[in-house]
Amino acid sequence: MPWSDGLGPATPAYEIASSANARVRVVAGPGTGKSFAMKRRVARLLENGVDASAILPVTFTRVAAEDLHRELVGMGVPGCDDLEGVTLHSLALRMLMRNHVLGATSRVPRALNMFELEPLICDLMGAHGGKKHVKVLRMAYEAAWARLQHQQPGYALAAEDAAFQADLISWLRFHEAMLIGEVIPQLYQYLDANPAAVERQEFAHILVDEYQDLNRAEQGVIDLLSDTADVCIVGDDDQSIYSFKHAHPDGIRDWLNANVGADDLGLDDCRRCPTQVVEMANSLIQNNAMRPVPRPLNPMPANGAGDVLIVQYRTLALEVAGVAALVSDMIANGVPPGDILVLAQSRAIGTPLYEALVANAVPTKSYYAESELSAMDAQRAFALLKLFVDRQDRVALRWLAGIDGNNWHAAGYRRVREHCENTGTSPWDTMTQLESGAVSLPYTSGIVASFRDIVRALEELEVLPGLASVVDQLFPDGQDATRDIREIALSVLEEIGDNDREVLFRELSTAISQPEIPIEIEDVRIMSLHKSKGLSAPVTIIAGCVQGLLPRAPENGLTPAERAQHLEEQRRLFYVGITRVKAAPQARKPGTLVLTYSQEMPVRDALSVGITPAQQRYGSAILHASQFIRELGLAAPRPVAG
DNA sequence: GGGAGAGACGTTTTT
DNA sequence: CGTCTCTCCC
Numbered sequence: 001m002p003w004s005d006g007l008g009p010a011t012p013a014y015e016i017a018s019s020a021n022a023r024v025r026v027v028a029g030p031g032t033g034k035s036f037a038m039k040r041r042v043a044r045l046l047e048n049g050v051d052a053s054a055i056l057p058v059t060f061t062r063v064a065a066e067d068l069h070r071e072l073v074g075m076g077v078p079g080c081d082d083l084e085g086v087t088l089h090s091l092a093l094r095m096l097m098r099n100h101v102l103g104a105t106s107r108v109p110r111a112l113n114m115f116e117l118e119p120l121i122c123d124l125m126g127a128h129g130g131k132k133h134v135k136v137l138r139m140a141y142e143a144a145w146a147r148l149q150h151q152q153p154g155y156a157l158a159a160e161d162a163a164f165q166a167d168l169i170s171w172l173r174f175h176e177a178m179l180i181g182e183v184i185p186q187l188y189q190y191l192d193a194n195p196a197a198v199e200r201q202e203f204a205h206i207l208v209d210e211y212q213d214l215n216r217a218e219q220g221v222i223d224l225l226s227d228t229a230d231v232c233i234v235g236d237d238d239q240s241i242y243s244f245k246h247a248h249p250d251g252i253r254d255w256l257n258a259n260v261g262a263d264d265l266g267l268d269d270c271r272r273c274p275t276q277v278v279e280m281a282n283s284l285i286q287n288n289a290m291r292p293v294p295r296p297l298n299p300m301p302a303n304g305a306g307d308v309l310i311v312q313y314r315t316l317a318l319e320v321a322g323v324a325a326l327v328s329d330m331i332a333n334g335v336p337p338g339d340i341l342v343l344a345q346s347r348a349i350g351t352p353l354y355e356a357l358v359a360n361a362v363p364t365k366s367y368y369a370e371s372e373l374s375a376m377d378a379q380r381a382f383a384l385l386k387l388f389v390d391r392q393d394r395v396a397l398r399w400l401a402g403i404d405g406n407n408w409h410a411a412g413y414r415r416v417r418e419h420c421e422n423t424g425t426s427p428w429d430t431m432t433q434l435e436s437g438a439v440s441l442p443y444t445s446g447i448v449a450s451f452r453d454i455v456r457a458l459e460e461l462e463v464l465p466g467l468a469s470v471v472d473q474l475f476p477d478g479q480d481a482t483r484d485i486r487e488i489a490l491s492v493l494e495e496i497g498d499n500d501r502e503v504l505f506r507e508l509s510t511a512i513s514q515p516e517i518p519i520e521i522e523d524v525r526i527m528s529l530h531k532s533k534g535l536s537a538p539v540t541i542i543a544g545c546v547q548g549l550l551p552r553a554p555e556n557g558l559t560p561a562e563r564a565q566h567l568e569e570q571r572r573l574f575y576v577g578i579t580r581v582k583a584a585p586q587a588r589k590p591g592t593l594v595l596t597y598s599q600e601m602p603v604r605d606a607l608s609v610g611i612t613p614a615q616q617r618y619g620s621a622i623l624h625a626s627q628f629i630r631e632l633g634l635a636a637p638r639p640v641a642g
Numbered sequence: 643g644g645g646a647g648a649g650a651c652g653t654t655t656t657t
Numbered sequence: 658c659g660t661c662t663c664t665c666c667c
Contacts, residue, residue, distance in 0.1 A: 061656080089657040111657080131662065132650095180657055213656090245656060346653065406644060446643080513657070530655050552653070573654085604658045610653045619658095643667105650662075 001075045003043035012267050013037040016232075017044050023262035024232040025255055029297045030281070030579035031272025031536065034234050038207060039068060041232060043077045045205055052082035054204040056225070059085045060213055062514045064534060088218050092187040095199055105190050108176040111183060112395060115379045119398050120171055122408040123417075128164050137164045142181030146246040148188070148216040174417060175394040184217045191224035203229045210533075211235035211255070215246040219255075231259075238285055238295070241530060241573050243565070249572075253292060268298050272536055274306020274583040274591035275299035276635055283633030285575050288568045303583035306591035310629060311642040315620070316349070316601035322642045323543050323596055324356035327524060330539060337363045338521035339589065341537035343529050343577050345552070348609045349544040350526050357524060367527035372488060372512050375481035376403075381474040382485070382508075387454065388461050388470070389505045394427050400454050401431065401447045409450070412443040466498045488512060529577045536582040538589040542574075545597040545626040548611035550574060574628045596642070597625050 007014045013033060016026050017040035028034035038057075045055055059065040065085030072080035086094075095101060096109035112120070121134045128134050140161065149155050157165070172178060178186065191200060206226055208214070212235040214222070222231070237249035256262055270278045278299035286294065313319035323342070331337055344350040347368040357364040373379055380403060386396035401416075402408030419441060420430050431451040433439040464470050471493060475486035485508075492507045525535075529542075529550075544550060551570035554563045583591030599622065606613045606621035613621030629639065 087657070093657090183657070242655070244654075348653090409643090411643080443643080528654060549653090602658090607658065608652065612652095645667085646665090648662105648664080650660100652658105652660090 001043075001077075003040050003047055003077070007040065012265060013040060015263075016265050016267075017041040019232075019263050019265070021261075021263040022230045023259040024230075024265065025252070025259070025262055026232065026234040026265045026267065027236055027252065027295065028234060028267035029236055029270060029295065030239060030576065031270045031582075032267035032297070033269075033271055034236075034267055035064075035067070035071075035209070037267065038209060038232075038234055039071050039075075042068070042083065042207065043072060043075055043080075046072075046077045046079045046083065050204060052079045052084075054202075055083060056091070056203040056206045056229075057083070057085040058088055058091070058206065058208045058222070060087065060210040061534075062087060062090075064209060088214070088221065089183060092183045092221065095187055096183070096190070101190055101199075104194065105186055107173070107178060107182075107186055109183065109186070110177045110393075110395070111180045112177050113373065113382075115373055116177075116383075116395050116399055119402050119408040119410075119413075120168075120175075122402070122410040123171060123413065124164070124167055125407070126410065127167060128160075134164075137161065138168065138179070141165055141168060142179060143246055145181060145185035146215040146217050148185075148220055151220075174421070175398060177395045184221055188217050188220050188224065191221065200224060201228045205229055206231045208233045209235070210239075212237050212240040212249055212252045213242045213245075213247045214251060215242075216251075218247075219251060237291070238288070238572055239533065239576050241533070241569060241576060243569050248565075249290075266295065268295060269300060270297040270579070271300055271303070272582050273297075273299075273579055274303050274308075274581060274593075275301060276305045276308055277578060277581050277591065277593055279635035280308070280632040281575055281579050283635060284571065284578070284628060284631045287631050288571055290565070290568055297579075302585070304585045304590050306581065306583055306593065308593045308595075308637050310595045310637060310639040311597075312625065312639050313596065313598040313642040314600070316352075316598045316605065318642065319543060319596050319598040320349070320352045320356050323353060323541060323594075324360055324362075326594065327357060327541070328360045328362055331362060331524075335539060336522075337524045339538040340524045341532065341535065341540045341580055342524060342526045343532050343540065343542045343580070344526065344544050345529055345550045345573075346544065346609045347528075348605055349549075350528070353543060354526050357526075363523040365523040365525055367525060367531050372485040377479065377481035378475075378485050381482055384454070384457055384461070385470075385474055385505055385508070388458060389501050391428055391458075392426055397427055397431070397454070401427075401450045404450055405446050409444075409446045412441070412445075412447045415441045415444060416447060467501060467504055468493060468498055470501070471504075485512070529573050532580050533576055536580050538582050538584060539592045539594070540578070540580045541594040541596070542577050543596045545574075545595050545629055546611075546623040547626055548606075548613075548623070549609060550626050550628065552610060553612070571628060571631075574626075578632075595629065597623070597629070599623055 003017060016037040057068055068085045093109055121131055124134045125131050128137060191197060203225060206229045208222060211233040233255060235252045237252050240249040256264055278297050282296045313322050327340055342353060350368050354364055354366040373382055383396040383399050386393050402413060416430055420427055434444055434448050435451055461470050471489045475482035475489055488511045489508055492511055496503050496507060551567055554566040578593055581591045581593045600620040601623060603613060603616055603619055603621045615622040
């Protein structure tokens with residue numbers, strides 16, 4: 001199919017696909033078809049003979065990357081098989097892994113898992129003011145990098161931060177690892193310091209989706225990769241919801257100033273949503289005063305008005321039961337479960353909803369699924385597998401060696417590390433010597449005991465006949481803590497066969513950190529508003545629309561300006577949520593939006609969700625309707641009691 | 643190094 | 658309300 005198939009030459013999508021400007025910005029509201037336009041642009045490039053390897057489509061998640069690939073294959077575009085959408089993170093890791101880059105950066109791109117951070121924190125807490133403070137300092141370190149603060153004039157590190165950073169980097173060097181938040185900055189530093197690097201000329205065309213979600217470091221990497229490349233960025237400042245990773249709406253707004261002469265294109269026709277929802281969304285987002293250029297969405301009359309329902313319940317329990325009953329009724333009336341999307345800003349609401357639906361025998365999938373690595377037993381097995389693959393993996397060894405200690409045996413481990421650094425031996429070799437008595441160090445009896453267990457466990461794994469039995473041993477059938485990871489490991493084995501332990505570990509890691517979202521959806525989906533970005537559904541339900549949850553209360557100690565920014569981001573989050581609704585009148589799916597909230601919830605729940613109740617009554621917190629409900633304006637129906 | 647008791651704090655999310 | 662962290666003491 002030719003790239004321009006069915007595209008009128010005067011349409012914005014045609015302009016986007018065909019623009020030959022070396023710099024193009026596309027601002028595209030929710031449901032306006034930006035993925036479609038971007039796909040056509042890639043198709044045009046490929047059809048014009050641009051080599052697939054010279055095109056870099058950057059997407060925010062792996063799901064989006066696969067989506068692009070699948071659709072291009074569906075169009076039968078020549079060369080699209082070689083075209084691979086990547087996330088910036090995976091691109092950075094790949095580039096850092098190249099030999100010449102490794103030599104230049106003197107850091108090892110082995111990213112630390114969440115749980116592997118714990119021994120690091122314990123090792124640094126003594127010198128840097130306790131666990132909590134170390135966590136704060138670490139976040140500040142990553143935040144400074146994400147914002148490229150080092151580049152800002154007048155930036156100076158406080159003595160405390162400088163001392164912490166020195167120790168942190170020394171720990172990471174010794175353990176041959178990297179913080180996840182360092183991966184992009186390390187690539188940035190490398191590219192910045194090496195203007196002649198081949199990487200800076202690797203691509204002729206760069207396309208970035210969801211640009212508003214990139215932080216400064218990520219934007220900087222794109223800049224450094226585009227010496228010789230045409231760049232097309234696509235996004236929407238009104239959907240910027242990732243300030244916690246230091247992205248903010250000004251990124252895409254300011255891009256035009258840094259790229260003078262760029263094409264500035266836009267998509268404003270909301271093809272997805274029913275008109276009533278579009279009007280509500282416009283009314284809501286108008287309350288964001290910091291938008292330099294308000295860009296209302298155009299409603300498409302052909303979509304029809306749609307159905308909108310706003311319901312207040314007396315208690316959270318009734319709200320949960322009410323939503324579950326509503327969903328069950330819809331399904332009984334022939335709505336496919338896969339058409340229903342339930343959004344809740346907190347798992348404390350999402351999980352009871354999930355349970356209620358399951359109790360009603362509704363096929364439901366929850367996407368809150370906390371990491372398969374949350375249980376200690378799972379972490380232990382995972383670390384063992386890593387050592388099974390590579391005895392010299394220092395992070396896994398450090399974790400396992402401290403596992404039974406109070407603070408990860410920080411006191412003893414300090415002496416092990418000192419010995420390693422003085423003698424040039426690796427931690428594995430030093431522990432082997434400690435174990436045999438060839439070396440003795442004070443306070444290390446706990447570590448030696450753990451090390452004996454590690455060695456024994458690895459020996460047991462080594463004598464097993466194949467990887468299937470290794471998986472059985474590490475993640476035994478019937479053990480609760482490792483049930484999910486076992487399932488993933490088994491499906492990985494099915495794919496790769498019973499050969500290479502290294503491949504098993506690598507595939508297992510990606511499967512855990514970037515879970516698949518099935519393309520064929522047959523279940524009701526329950527998830528957070530963040531996760532819903534990029535999705536759409538004929539029936540969208542947002543539960544828990546109360547002050548304190550949506551919008552969430554700002555943290556203490558913020559300036560008035562920061563509080564205002566926080567509120568605007570919360571509003572964008574709600575904006576993203578309500579614009580998931582998809583109208584398909586010809587398929588007799590008008591597009592249904594349901595917003596629910598309740599008057600009270602148990603104080604315990606309120607506290608655990610982060611609401612500090614202003615008033616309570618008999619152990620119940622009194623709740624108030626989200627201000628965003630009011631801000632939906634006149635197009636919204638009057639709320640009803642449930 | 644480890645246990646008992648007092649005090650702080652609580653969420654959402656990506657790689 | 659429950660869990661995690663810190664401090665104090667043995």
